[in-house]
Amino acid sequence: MSDSTMSEPTESSVRAEVRAWLEANWNPDYGLVEWRNKLIESGWGAPHWPKEWYGRGLPVAFNSVVDEEFARIGAVGVAKAGIRTLAAATILAHGTDFHKQKFLRRILTGEDTWCQLFSEPGSGSDMAGAVTRAERRGNKWVINGQKVWTTSAHKAHWGLLLARANWDVAKHKGLAYFVLDMKQPGVQVHPLKQMNGHASFNQVFMTDATVEPEFMVCDVGDGWTVATTTLMHERRGADGLRSWATASGRTGRIYDEERAEIATTMEPYKWYPQRAGRVDLVMERAQATGKIADPVVRQEIARLLIMSKAAEWTARRARAAQEQGKPQGPEGSLGKLVSSHVARQAARVHTYLSGADALLTGEDSPMGGVIAEILVSVPATSIAGGTDEIQRNIISERVLKMPKEPSVDTDRPFKDVPRNVAASS
Amino acid sequence: MRFSFTPEQEEFRTGLRRALEARSPTKEVRRLMATEAGYEREAWRKLNQELGLTAIHIPEQYGGQGFGQGDLAIVLEEMGRGLLCAPFLSTILASAAILNAGTEEQKATLLPSIAAGDTTAAFAFAEDSGLNDAEGIAMTASPSGATWRLEGTKSFVIDGHTADLIVVVARRPGTQGEDGLSFFVVSNDTPGLQRRLLKTMDETRKLARLTFTHVEARLLGEANAGAPAFARTLQQAAILLANEMVGGAERLREDALAYVKMRMQFGRSIASFQVTKHKAADMLVDVELAKSAAYYAAAALDEGDEDLPAIASLAKACAAEAYLQTAIHAVQMHGGIGFTWDNDTHLWFKRAKSSEVLFGDANEHRERMMRNWKH
Numbered sequence: 170m171s172d173s174t175m176s177e178p179t180e181s182s183v184r185a186e187v188r189a190w191l192e193a194n195w196n197p198d199y200g201l202v203e204w205r206n207k208l209i210e211s212g213w214g215a216p217h218w219p220k221e222w223y224g225r226g227l228p229v230a231f232n233s234v235v236d237e238e239f240a241r242i243g244a245v246g247v248a249k250a251g252i253r254t255l256a257a258a259t260i261l262a263h264g265t266d267f268h269k270q271k272f273l274r275r276i277l278t279g280e281d282t283w284c285q286l287f288s289e290p291g292s293g294s295d296m297a298g299a300v301t302r303a304e305r306r307g308n309k310w311v312i313n314g315q316k317v318w319t320t321s322a323h324k325a326h327w328g329l330l331l332a333r334a335n336w337d338v339a340k341h342k343g344l345a346y347f348v349l350d351m352k353q354p355g356v357q358v359h360p361l362k363q364m365n366g367h368a369s370f371n372q373v374f375m376t377d378a379t380v381e382p383e384f385m386v387c388d389v390g391d392g393w394t395v396a397t398t399t400l401m402h403e404r405r406g407a408d409g410l411r412s413w414a415t416a417s418g419r420t421g422r423i424y425d426e427e428r429a430e431i432a433t434t435m436e437p438y439k440w441y442p443q444r445a446g447r448v449d450l451v452m453e454r455a456q457a458t459g460k461i462a463d464p465v466v467r468q469e470i471a472r473l474l475i476m477s478k479a480a481e482w483t484a485r486r487a488r489a490a491q492e493q494g495k496p497q498g499p500e501g502s503l504g505k506l507v508s509s510h511v512a513r514q515a516a517r518v519h520t521y522l523s524g525a526d527a528l529l530t531g532e533d534s535p536m537g538g539v540i541a542e543i544l545v546s547v548p549a550t551s552i553a554g555g556t557d558e559i560q561r562n563i564i565s566e567r568v569l570k571m572p573k574e575p576s577v578d579t580d581r582p583f584k585d586v587p588r589n590v591a592a593s594s
Numbered sequence: 595m596r597f598s599f600t601p602e603q604e605e606f607r608t609g610l611r612r613a614l615e616a617r618s619p620t621k622e623v624r625r626l627m628a629t630e631a632g633y634e635r636e637a638w639r640k641l642n643q644e645l646g647l648t649a650i651h652i653p654e655q656y657g658g659q660g661f662g663q664g665d666l667a668i669v670l671e672e673m674g675r676g677l678l679c680a681p682f683l684s685t686i687l688a689s690a691a692i693l694n695a696g697t698e699e700q701k702a703t704l705l706p707s708i709a710a711g712d713t714t715a716a717f718a719f720a721e722d723s724g725l726n727d728a729e730g731i732a733m734t735a736s737p738s739g740a741t742w743r744l745e746g747t748k749s750f751v752i753d754g755h756t757a758d759l760i761v762v763v764a765r766r767p768g769t770q771g772e773d774g775l776s777f778f779v780v781s782n783d784t785p786g787l788q789r790r791l792l793k794t795m796d797e798t799r800k801l802a803r804l805t806f807t808h809v810e811a812r813l814l815g816e817a818n819a820g821a822p823a824f825a826r827t828l829q830q831a832a833i834l835l836a837n838e839m840v841g842g843a844e845r846l847r848e849d850a851l852a853y854v855k856m857r858m859q860f861g862r863s864i865a866s867f868q869v870t871k872h873k874a875a876d877m878l879v880d881v882e883l884a885k886s887a888a889y890y891a892a893a894a895l896d897e898g899d900e901d902l903p904a905i906a907s908l909a910k911a912c913a914a915e916a917y918l919q920t921a922i923h924a925v926q927m928h929g930g931i932g933f934t935w936d937n938d939t940h941l942w943f944k945r946a947k948s949s950e951v952l953f954g955d956a957n958e959h960r961e962r963m964m965r966n967w968k969h
Contacts, residue, residue: 452967464961471960474967475912479883482597482890489597500882507879558868564878565871569851572866 183231187213187238195244197419201426205247205278214247214277218261222269223277230492243419245427248279250434251321256283256329258402263386263395268348272327279430284325285403286316286349286373287396291589294559296331296400297341297393298578300588301375303332310334310347310380312355315372318553320437322358322371325351330380331396334389336584343583344392348384355379365545369437403554404505443539444546444553445508446515448477454522454535466521473514480507499568506560509551516547596893597886599668607668610645614676617641620938626679627797627941631756635714638680642711648685649709652693657706663830667837667892674841677798677941681714683838684753688715688761690830694823695777695815704759704779716757717827718748718804726828726954728772728821733806735764735776735813742778742813744806750952754802755791758782762811763824772821777814784809796948798941829906831953833895836888836906836913839949843884843917846942847877850924857929870927877923884909884916900968907954907963914949914956921946 176182190211199207208214209223216235218224239246253276260268275281292298301314312332322328328349335343349356355378360368387395417424451470455461461470487501519540520527526534530541551557565571578586599607617637626633642648651666652658666686673682689708692701692715707713723730733746744764754760759781766774780787786809792801815823851874854865864870891909894902921943925932932939950956 467964468957468960471911471964474963475887475908475960476883478890478908479887479912482886483882485597486886486889493598495598499878500886503879503882506875507883510879558872561872561875562868564875569871569874569878571851571855571871571874572863574866574868575862 178227178231180231180234183216183227184234184238187216187235188241191238191242191244195242197243197421197423199423201245201423201430202278202280204245204423206274208247209274209277215257222261222273230494243417245417245423247277248430248434250431252283252285252325252329253279253281255285255399255402256327259329259386259395259399262398263346265383265386267383268386272348281326282321282324282434284319284322284328284351284371284373285399286319286322286328286330287399288316288318290315290317294556296396297344298586299331299333299344301330301332303334303345303347303380305334308382310345310382310385312347312349312375312378312380315374317361317370317372319358319371319373320369321434322351322373323360324433327351328356328373329399331392333583334392337582338390339579339581340583340586341393341579342390344396345389346386346392346395347380348386349375349378349380350384353378364548365440365443365542367437367440369440440542440546443542444512444549446512446547446550447519447539447543448473448511448515450536450539451515451518451522454519454540458522458524460522460524463521466518469514469518469521473511473518476507476514477511480504480511483507499564502564502568505555506557506564509557509560512547512550516544519543596890596897599664603665603668606665607672610669610672611675613641613645614672614678618676618678620677620941623677623679623798623941630791632753632798632800633679633681633756635756639711641680642682647682648689648711651686652689652705652709656701657709659709662896663833664889664892664896667834667888670834670838671841671888674838674843674945675845677842677845677945679798681716681753681756683834684716684751684757685714686834687717687752687827687831688757688759691717691761691763691777691823691827692779692814694826694830695820697815700779700814708759713758714753714756715759715761716751716754716802717761717831718751718754719763719824719828720750721747722749722803724750726958728775728824731763731765731775733762733764734767735778735811736767737817738810742776742811744778744780744809744811747803747805749792749801749803751802751804752952753800754804755789755800760787760804761814762806763820764811766818769818774818775820775824776817777820777823778811779814780806780809780811784811786810794948796944798945799948799952825903828953829902830895832906832910832959833888833891835949835953836884836909837892839913839917839946840881840885840888842942842945842949843881843913843920846917846920846924846939846946847874847881849939850874850877850920850927854927873923873927877920880916880919884913887912901966903966904963904968907959907966910953911956911959911963914959917946918950 190213194207205214212223212225215223216225216227217229217232220226257273257276260272287296289299289301291300304311328351330347330349332345333343334345355376357374359372361370361372362368455470460466483500484504490498523535523540531538534541566573646659647669649658650661650669651663654660685708689705692704708715721730721732733744735742735744744762759779762778762780763775764778786807788805790803792803794801854870857864887909891905894905899905924939925943928937928939931937
């Protein structure tokens with residue numbers, strides 16, 4: 170019998186199937202990796218992945234059903250937090266069987282961690298202007314250059330690397346995409362301290378680092394296409410609906426192991442809630458400070474709540490359309506830009522609410538420094554993951570179909586494109 | 595359905611949009627807005643009866659179609675988009691007041707002819723003070739045999755100069771605030787009622803000032819117990835207007851976008867300048883957020899959400915800022931031609947301005963929202 174004669178999966182059939190499997194197999198006494206290997210064999214760890222690669226080939230809409238069943242019984246899932254999800258999506262879309270064989274299983278078990286080596290000091294928004302050099306020497310690729318804003322690079326086993334392999338063709342045509350072994354002498358990782366005092370990111374220096382040819386993800390020239398896949402998955406996570414990785418409060422070996430994993434993975438992101446403005450603290454702070462009675466402050470709070478609620482409902486509209494299989498409307502492209510507006514207004518309100526206390530930081534300041542951390546973290550929101558300006562370009566060009574600005578760097582070999590002008594000393 | 599519309603609703607919207615595009619091109623809007631009535635009775639009756647517009651939200655037992663406020667909100671959004679000159683919002687608000695305040699018998703008497711499109715109606719609550727709450731009701735109502743007598747003035751009454759039936763909120767003499775409020779119904783030909791068309795900046799929305807001198811009126815519902823129905827009607831008004839506003843805002847946004855795509859300056863399309871593109875992106879954000887709030891609020895009305903007072907004000911404040919900002923950008927993107935009478939942008943600009951203020955501006959609704967915020 171062919172597959173076409175089998176009945177289509179429905180929400181209830183998927184729910185019944187995963188529930189039965191979990192009831193027969195779940196046991197909190199498993200080790201984390203041991204349990205995840207069972208998940209991988211069953212396909213329930215990543216049900217939307219292809220059957221031949223640890224999934225069940227189910228439509229992505231059923232993931233929420235599967236997640237609900239995991240939550241119901243308290244079962245731990247595969248490793249989902251961090252850059253590894255971007256690595257998995259990229260490898261599934263563009264990788265060879267060798268890559269899938271080598272990397273996917275250890276991504277799901279959480280044994281390997283990953284980082285993304287795209288941004289450079291000289292190319293932030295213009296990511297395709299990367300100048301990290303990839304040269305073929307003998308039977309290896311040799312990498313020289315510098316990457317920046319690399320989350321978790323100091324822990325990562327593997328890096329997703331965008332590098333220039335051909336300087337004689339136009340900007341987007343000369344890029345290659347590699348999986349870089351981070352644990353080699355040619356790779357040096359240094360923390361990068363931010364204006365809020367945290368050092369969540371790294372600078373990565375590559376000096377004659379090497380890559381075996383089979384670790385190249387695509388041909389020279391296709392690197393930009395592959396990087397676009399990675400970025401698309403990164404942006405999808407930016408609509409404010411992806412749940413924060415939070416550990417279960419349950420006791421037992423597997424929960425302890427998962428807690429440790431999440432603590433490590435999420436450590437660089439611990440100030441991210443503050444970066445988004447902490448709208449959730451506003452009413453509580455307004456009551457505590459008595460500013461709730463100030464009519465001017467009330468107007469500003471209301472502006473914030475209106476924006477925040479409308480943003481949430483807009484994201485829900487986008488999700489509802491996606492779940493119903495409708496073509497994506499404009500509402501799906503706005504989340505990143507709107508989150509910047511919300512964060513800025515929240516920082517303004519938190520300042521009004523704090524008065525003179527907004528001058529202070531750390532333990533001398535409100536909520537043990539949380540408010541101060543909001544005020545100096547919010548500026549990251551409109552830069553990280555695509556600046557507001559780039560978001561507006563994307564919205565105007567892709568959604569509104571407005572023409573691109575005339576381009577001055579794509580009609581010539583990349584070696585002839587002007588680079589940063591050195592500051593005069 | 596707070597976040598999506600059903601296929602039937604989408605289909606209804608498409609048909610309605612097509613009908614309004616055919617019946618209400620801006621040439622027709624300009625012709626009708628220059629008349630004193632602001633609409634043509636027979637043409638509106640025909641369109642209304644064809645599409646069953648004033649029947650949508652009225653329950654079937656009163657001659658309506660029994661759909662929800664969400665469906666009504668779709669009609670308003672499309673009317674805001676098409677700027678249809680018709681006594682629709684006014685009649686809908688009056689019928690909402692009747693549904694909120696009236697007895698079964700009164701609903702059965704008054705609503706069928708509204709649903710059928712034979713009777714137009716207006717909701718008269720605001721007075722010269724322009725306040726949008728119980729404090730603003732100074733008009734008095736005194737019993738007189740089996741009926742009542744109204745004394746005072748109502749103002750800013752949408753279509754008040756043409757409506758067949760006027761629903762009035764008045765108070766028992768000597769009461770204050772929410773005490774002593776009652777709803778009344780007055781026929782437009784009642785002796786002592788004087789109606790004067792006000793000269794409005796937005797010519798597409800006609801407002802009237804009504805003077806009541808010992809005017810005979812029928813009580814609607816229970817005497818002195820009108821405050822909850824009044825509050826609910828105002829919330830409905832804010833939500834329905836918000837939906838009308840996002841329809842207009844979207845139309846302005848689309849027209850401005852089409853214009854900049856066509857316009858060439860400095861040898862290139864002005865739509866290729868980042869400064870124009872970023873403005874267009876910001877306009878999309880403003881309009882989509884306001885749509886989300888308006889849709890959510892209309893659904894909240896249907897679902898009897900306990901946070902309705904806050905949500906209604908949220909939607910109105912959000913729409914007010916978005917519509918006006920969109921209108922300002924739309925004029926700017928058109929440049930000089932956008933400031934001319936012949937260009938259509940000002941029709942929606944003025945509707946944005948009038949809607950911003952009608953039923954309370956953004957400042958008022960933000961404060962109202964804060965007072966009712968339970969989250």
